[in-house]
Amino acid sequence: MPDPSTRDTTTTVVLLATTPAARLSCGDGTLLDRIGDQLAGPPARDVQVVTPGGGLGADLRGVAKIARTATGAVAMLPADLVAHNEALALLLEHPARDTGALVSHGVTAGPTRPPVRVEGGKIVAAGSSFHVVPEANATFRGVLQAGGADLTTLADVAEELAELADTGKLGPVTPAEAVDLLLVGLVRTGVAVRAAWLGPLHADRVAGQHAADAAVAGLADVDEAKVRLDTAVKADDGFFATYFVSSWSRHLIRPAAKLKLTPNTVTGISIGLALLAAVWFSAGTQSGRLAGALLFYLSFVLDCLDGQLARYTRSFSRLGAWADGMSDRLKEYIVYVGLAFGSADPGIWPLAVAATILQVVRHSIGYAYGGAVSDAARSGATWGRPPRSLQEPADARHGPGLLRLAERMDSRTIARWFKKIIVLPIGERTALIAVTAAVWNARVTFLALLCWGGVAALYQLAGRIARSKR
Incomplete structure (x- = not known):
């Protein structure tokens, strides 16, 4: 084999x-x-x-x-x-x-x-x-x-x-x-x-x-x-991405295909816009934060478009998948640096570092769990692949109460969107950074990321624990 x-x-x-x-x-x-x-x-x-x-x-x-x-x-x-x-x-x-x-x-x-x-x-x-x-x-x-x-x-x-x-x-x-x-x-x-x-x-x-x-x-x-x-547009994307990006970025897919743009090219342009956003954020002025917020939003639009273009043209590659995932982290952390440089607040850097560490931990929670399940499945561990009889004619629900509650929420539209929003996915983080930076300042941005991100981390951790016991 x-x-x-x-x-x-x-x-x-x-x-x-x-x-x-x-x-x-x-x-x-x-x-x-x-x-x-x-x-x-x-x-x-x-x-x-x-x-x-x-x-x-x-x-x-x-x-x-x-x-x-x-x-x-x-x-x-x-x-x-x-x-x-x-x-x-x-x-x-x-x-x-x-x-x-x-x-x-x-x-x-x-x-x-x-x-x-x-x-x-x-x-x-x-x-x-x-x-x-x-x-x-x-x-x-x-x-x-x-x-x-x-x-x-x-x-x-x-x-x-x-x-x-x-x-x-x-x-x-x-x-x-x-x-x-x-x-x-x-x-x-x-x-x-x-x-x-x-x-x-x-x-x-x-x-x-x-x-x-x-x-x-x-x-x-x-x-x-x-x-x-x-x-080509994700049917199960986040709330912000669904209603504030994909609702109009879909009209860019065919023009991008006709221009023979590759998904990797679009990813590169997205990174470039994030770099420009960080430069404007580092200016520390109200107009700079407004320009940075707009550029960061457009960067996220292209981040969605590269996947949409890949699905539409079916031009997938391992390099593209890796670059897309890495660019999300890279763009976000570059913007953190730009915001911190543009702030006159002497305590801004500890907040920026804390926000970065929190995001790293949150991603580790998700990827570590997925990797553990995958490794267990390949090695044949019973907890990775719970055995079930193929001879039993009936199939019944089972699992911890917390997990069953979460699954029932999926059948209700408002609850389903709440579940998506509470974990603070990349779309919601983009919106949070752009709005708080444009309307207030970098300190508010980092405090918002720490508060919401902390709640999201606890929710994710509880979900992983519940699923591991299923």
Whole structure:
């Protein structure tokens, strides 16, 4: 099994042509031909077709074999799927190459649309004809991808499910449910499965010629170009970024693409504007603080735009991801220095240093926890991947009361925004710095950062502790 740290970005696609519907007529070929053509384009993909023969157990063991030898993410989808190109891209061309599944809101569950429950952007319960999902709020639409770090778990799950299916312990499941069962297995073994929302796009499995014809015809009802632009903007961003930046920065995406600007170029310009903001802040005048506040805001706009442009053009790179994350910290700390230099307050530098240390600690809380969970998952630690039985037909909620309260808040719009704001994300910090510096002075800015940042740190720490006990 290759080391996950050495995996490349090539996605292996397992196309399950195990149902008669895969041979239904579609244009000049079949549904299998159609989806094969869709998968033939970039990025680089290794498409492996699993044909009927041997039953569900054999199909699952085939998936396990591919997962154990793959050098990148592995995507699994049925050949009887009729979907927009953009729908497939939500997973297959996502920059993270992570573990995720295509899901949809507000669609009645059925044999080809098993129920799932999504909380906090992750699938926390998944169903099949055997597995029940209480309080389901979405449906799975047939496309599942396992990131490189989760391939060993995928292979283990596939082999365990194959054994259970062969011995009849999963009831009358059929080869048509192979992907559904794999999703159930990944979720129940504790893998973090990102919910990739389908939105207005179509992705439907079909069982007959009439349904296939209707599904293909229905694809024309959606403007994929518009959806591509819409999905370039983060759907789950912070309050300030959503309403005061992305509401208009989206109109810059296509012009930037036409000018052939790269995301890294936009990141560089963003850093330049932050440097200019720090210079104006260092002047120590009211007009200087106003100019600095405006430049710092525009710097954040470009910080959002670089990600939007990357998602729109699908021009992702590891360097770009690293540069984007580093630039956020760099710009913020440079502005701290500019504000401190421009203040005549003799006690401003201790406040600036304290604000910097607090931000470093807050980021450490988040990254250290994520790294610990990832390391535990790779090493097989039970607390990193809590075992759950694949034979239990029902799935129940569990977890500490604090965590369940936080999850319930996600279902209420006002509470959900409160949760986002209280952690003082980069958008809210930008607004806080810009407004307090422009209206008052650097001392007020640093005191505001320390007070709000302290509350955010305690909230984050409590959340990490609660999740670690889940």
